[in-house]
Amino acid sequence: MAKGKGSTPPGHVNLRMLAEHLELSQTTVSLVLNNSPSAKSIPQETRNRVTEAAARLNYRPNYFARSLRQSRSMSVGVLAPDLSEGYFTRVMSGVVQELSRAHYFYFTACHDWKRELIEQYPRMLVERAVDGFLLLNTPADQIAVPVPVVAISAHSAAENVTNIVLDHHSAVEQALKHLYQLGHRRIAFMRGPKAIPDSDYRWESIQQVAREMGLRIDTAHVTRIDTASWSMKAGYHPMAPEIGYKSMQVLLEKARDFTAIFCFNDIAAIGAIRALKDAGLSVPGDVSVVGFDDILSAAYYTPSLTTVRQPLFEMGQRGAQVLLERISGQADGHPAEVMMTPELVVRESTGPASAARS
Numbered sequence: 001m002a003k004g005k006g007s008t009p010p011g012h013v014n015l016r017m018l019a020e021h022l023e024l025s026q027t028t029v030s031l032v033l034n035n036s037p038s039a040k041s042i043p044q045e046t047r048n049r050v051t052e053a054a055a056r057l058n059y060r061p062n063y064f065a066r067s068l069r070q071s072r073s074m075s076v077g078v079l080a081p082d083l084s085e086g087y088f089t090r091v092m093s094g095v096v097q098e099l100s101r102a103h104y105f106y107f108t109a110c111h112d113w114k115r116e117l118i119e120q121y122p123r124m125l126v127e128r129a130v131d132g133f134l135l136l137n138t139p140a141d142q143i144a145v146p147v148p149v150v151a152i153s154a155h156s157a158a159e160n161v162t163n164i165v166l167d168h169h170s171a172v173e174q175a176l177k178h179l180y181q182l183g184h185r186r187i188a189f190m191r192g193p194k195a196i197p198d199s200d201y202r203w204e205s206i207q208q209v210a211r212e213m214g215l216r217i218d219t220a221h222v223t224r225i226d227t228a229s230w231s232m233k234a235g236y237h238p239m240a241p242e243i244g245y246k247s248m249q250v251l252l253e254k255a256r257d258f259t260a261i262f263c264f265n266d267i268a269a270i271g272a273i274r275a276l277k278d279a280g281l282s283v284p285g286d287v288s289v290v291g292f293d294d295i296l297s298a299a300y301y302t303p304s305l306t307t308v309r310q311p312l313f314e315m316g317q318r319g320a321q322v323l324l325e326r327i328s329g330q331a332d333g334h335p336a337e338v339m340m341t342p343e344l345v346v347r348e349s350t351g352p353a354s355a356a357r358s
Contacts, residue, residue: 094316
């Protein structure tokens, strides 16, 4: 095969052929293509030559050979309840970016909160030799695997698990202080489903912050999303706005004297706003509504949604980073928890408390 920049090797181009074509060592080419820290010592002009030639000649790395050398499969398992619009799509966008950058493949399995699948899927993925697991809003304590595990919003105490979690106390404090400053004292709460790990942690934070602020939580002003029964009977997705619509209807049957409601997530808040409208109440004129997550569509509903922004993309990104560090052995004694910071985003769905209703 002729060497030099002018010739193009025929057929499949491997690392050796690419190195010969560029008249460089295989080590140099490998360092550049793998974005190794050692590649910084290689002149920028040479790095540009390598990446340009790899793209032009459609170079594809031999991941099978690479995985044998590194004793890794270059793949991870991702477990989630579902991949519906909202929380999961934003988290996964961060996960995909980091895994793709590291040339890692991933298997995604959706368990739909079925216990047998939560136990079965990890075994199936271990049989496929994944190097680690990334759990999205999935209970980690039920999963025993011999590889590193990073869980996002799972709050697991298992030794093998690194948790990526939100600072729920700060999130709740920002939301309730915003409503308090608007004059709201009769605040209703929509709790999350029992299956979701974040639900109880956020409710504990709500109770704690309410005590600190001197706010009384009326049990008549508390409702809870019940996806288990409604999803099976109604035939809709358990993370559709219907969960908030139904939950708000249940609440309105008990009481109507609240001036604001703090919903478990944005999807539920959107459903709750519709239920309030159907009940003859305006948002935010009669009832202010606060969501949680700040999904991509939250700013485009009418009224646009005031919400607590979880850095979902960054949580997925950080979760994937930590998992890859643990797989490669870079993490020296992996952290049990990585805390992420929330931010309140104020939009149109909140306003001053109605004097008549207060």
